Amino acid sequence: MYSPPPSDDDAKRMAAALAHAAAALGTTIQGPQTWGWHGRTLSHRAVHPEHGACWLRLLSVPEHKAGGKLWEGTERAHTAFPTVRKSPLHALHDHIGDGYAYRTELTAYIDEPVLSPDPVLHHELDLPHVWFATIRTTLSAIAATPTDRTAVRQQWISRAVPEYTGQPAPQIQHWDCAHGDFHAANLTRGATLLDWEGWGLAPRGYDIAMLYAYAQLAPRTAAHIRREFAPLLDSAAGRTALLVVCAELLQSASRGDHPELTPKLRALVDPC
Structure with a gap:
């Protein structure tokens, strides 16, 4: 489910890491936190002086697990699927602290509602x-x-x-x-x-x-x-x-x- 990590310490650690990355990328965080599956990622809407409305998404893993498929997915998709409707990638920021590796992706903000707040669809959709x-x-x-x-x-x-x-x-x-x-x-x-x-x-x-x-x-x-x-x-x-x-x-x-x-x-x- 989409929820914070089980540990409050992990939630605070990831929030601090995202704030660090936001400053490094020159963005200003806006709005509420958005947690990924079991708190594995943390995202925020942000504003960038050049790119305007953006989306910051932080992935956190133990330092020795940095890299690999999930780490590189957004970066490689940016060039692999030029014709597909997806959020353009503006920048990446990687850093290490307290035994964890962090990758933060700065992408364009998509001003379109998602079909559901959760992977399981609980309501009917009228899709054209x-x-x-x-x-x-x-x-x-x-x-x-x-x-x-x-x-x-x-x-x-x-x-x-x-x-x-x-x-x-x-x-x-x-x-x-x-x-x-x-x-x-x-x-x-x-x-x-x-x-x-x-x-x-x-x-x-x-x-x-x-x-x-x-x-x-x-x-x-x-x-x-x-x-x-x-x-x-x-x-x-x-x-x-x-x-x-x-x-x-x-x-x-x-x-x-x-x-x-x-x-x-x-x-x-x-x-x-």
Whole structure:
């Protein structure tokens, strides 16, 4: 869930680190804090003298874990997807303190409401045809992008699908580049796609399968997504991607996340 870290000390540490980075980047912080998944990131709206309204996002990891896929995701996405609707990256700031490494990203502020404050969609959406058309173009552009990054691994699929769904693990035949965290909290009503840290190769159809799975508590919207992407979701690759996504979300539920979604995910697993 999107929430502060369990420790107040960690919350204070990250707030201080973001203030440090804001000063180094020449920005002025505005508005309330926005925490990421289990407090792993901290974000603020900010104003920059050259770029205007911006978004500051701080990632914190133990110092020895700096670098790697999540650390570089936004930076590499900036050049990898020039035609995709996303927030432009203006600058980065890295620093180390108290045994932690921090990366702060300064991006343009997207003045569009997200579809949901949480990945699990709890309310129905009335999305126009043009929104789906833009998303379809976005997903095609992402899928066609060559990459050496990995969002989902066959080794994890082979272990997790039987464990969390009770179904045999599929051997993935078609791998495409994916955003990797494609849900309503990372999509705006203007069809801009946010939070690019985890993109990479995944089973074909993974992104739209994730959006569909997370929408199960809003059945009318879920049915709309299914209709719009029926050729993919109803294909063998799409059914496999949905099984993989269900395994991932059920694993997350086993750790206490989105328990209200679990029965719907169980229902999706059988026809996969």
